[in-house]
Amino acid sequence: MDYDTFIDQVAQRTRAPEERAAALTAATLETLSERLTGGEVLDLAAQLPKPLQVVLKPSPRTEAAERFGAAEFAARVALRAGVDENTARGGVRAVLTTLREAITRGEFDDVMSQLPRDYREMVEPAMAPGAGLRRAG
Structure with missing residues (x-):
């Protein structure tokens, strides 16, 4: 999937x-990169288009992932994207669903396996069968 399609x-x-979608995407991926181990960030970045790879900062300073819950994840995304936390949570769900379509199933499962249970509200819509974009018509 190319960058423009991802953002669309x-x-x-x-x-x-699209400007807000791009901001939400960047904020979500940057925050996700803080929550993943360094090796997982590199694996994820390898499957994304260049503009999204740069956001992930695939040259981690450390292998360790930061530990923070879903509420902190949404708060960081909200701050980075300049939106309220409800908008951020919706944006995270949209980005994760799109991410699921953009990368291999195995890589998506690897990413999700690093997130604790309290992320379920943001993650489950992306993991549900048929969570792909439904086109009208």
Whole structure:
């Protein structure tokens, strides 16, 4: 999946302009990169288009992942994207669903396995069968 398609799908899922979708995508991926081990960040980045690879910062300073819960994840995304936390949570769901379509199933499962149970509200919509973008018509 190329960058423009990724952002377009996030925009459709959030019903937001592309600029906001791009900000939510960048904020979500940057925050996700803090929550994943360094090796997992590198694996994820390898499957994404260049503009999204850069956001992930695939040259981690450390292998260790930061430990923070879903509420802190949403708060960081909200701060980075300049939106409220409800908008951030919706954006995270949209980005994760799009991410699921953009990378291999095995890589998506590897990423999700590093997130604790309290992320379920943000993650489950992306993991549900048929969670892909439903096109009208």
